[in-house]
Amino acid sequence: MTTTGEDHVPARGGPWWWDRRRGAVLDVSLGAVSALECVAEGVPFARDAGVPLAVGVVFGLLAGSVLVVRRKWPIAVVLVAIAVTPAEMGFLMGVVGLYTLAASELPRRIIGSLAGMSLLGTLIVTFVRLRQDMARDGVDLGDWFLPFASIATSLGLTAPPLLLGLYVGQRRRLMESLRERADSLERELQLLAERAEERAQWARGEERTRIAREMHDVVAHRVSLMVVHAAALQAVARKDPEKAVKNAALVGDMGRQALTELREMLGVLRSGGEGARAERASVPLAAVGVAAAAAASRAAEDGEAEGPCLAELDELVGQSEAAGMVVDLSVEGEVRVYAAEVESTAFRVVQEALTNVHKHAAGAKTYVRLAHRVSEIAMQVENEPPPEAAASARLPSGGNGLVGMKERVAALGGVFVSGPTDAGGFRVSAVIPAS
Secondary structure (H helix, E strand, O other): OOOOOOHHHHOOOOOOOOOOOHHHHHHHHHHHHHHHHHHHHHHHHHHHHHHHHHHHHHHHHHHHHHHOOOOOOHHHHHHHHHHHHOOOOHHHOOOOOOHHHHHHHHHHHHHHHHHHHHHHHHHHHHHHHHHHHHHHHHOOOOOOOHHHHHHHHHHHHHHHHHHHHHEEEEEEHHHHHHHHHHHHHHHHHHHHOOOOOHHHHHHHHHHHHHHHHHHHHHHHHHHHHHHHHHHHHHHHHOOHHHHHHHHHHHHHHHHHHHHHHHHHHHHHHHHHHHHOOOOOOOOOOOHHHHHHHHHHHHHHHHHOOOOOOOHHHHHHHHHHHHOOEEEEEEEEEOOOOOHHHHHHHHHHHHHOOOOOHHHHHOOOOOOEEEEEOEEEEEEEEEEEEOOOOOOOOOOOOOOOOHHHHHHHHHHHOOEEEEEEEOOOEEEEEEEEEOO
């Protein structure tokens, strides 16, 4: 895990404006050395200026101590160093002050202006002092020596600390920028991981909903017909043995069909579960969401590709008629082949609507309408009110049938409407885009 930039920010454990105690110790030590240097240089300055030695000592002590505040006020340190340059004191203060100024966050124009002032002041003082010393000692080294020595001295005292400070400041800013980028990258990775986890949870929820819908469609219709046939078998077992045998055979066939479909679905789930566990052991978190969504899509595509089609609609209606329901099936338009998911959804809508008639309106006449249009397919299942004398099979209802139909149709961009009719029956209508 990348270390965030906040971990690199030093805790403020030092006094006053210092972040750390060792920084305070370093600055106080430099200030003490600079004060001693200025005191030592203040003695000859007092003699040359004709002032008491105590004045030169106090002046040097105060001037050199300014280096203590170099981190807080680097401009003040450089200005003091420039001011005491004519007294030939504060060389350490000038060098360290320029370095601190160049390494600070101040604008470059301010750094350049103060560095130029320091260079000019050192150049003038050096030129004047060298000329006085050479004149006093009677030394003549040529006209070129004095300018060359003055320029070299001023550049030697100004350029190295300035360039080093600029380098250190730039490197410090670069490191801070890299830490901020690392911190930002870590936050982005955490956000991606959270989104991937949310996407994985969403994919798992969608897959659970799809599985529940498939299980409901497979089991509810078959079992409902089995219960209806079992009730009829119980009613005619003694009066009409032949019809009882026929109903028993139908119950057995429907039970076998339901078991076959359940085995196929459970086989897909079992094979997919082992692969998912193996992938979770090796795939990083950032790929969980994509993998889960892809797995859900593959499972949905595989399941729908092998699902029922509209060609089996006659068989579906025949099963309901065999259970005693009167079904009127009509098909409008030119029959054609649709995408697998469209045909599967249309079939499931009709199947669930017929199942609901078995559950809630046993014995009611039912009308099934299927319309093949240019860009869509429409279906409608409407039943009349059940006869008062109709026997009830007492089939349980979980309330998930209509919800599952609506979810299937909405997933394909279609429209689903259901509700009671004015005549006392119930109507289920759906329109699904053909493309």
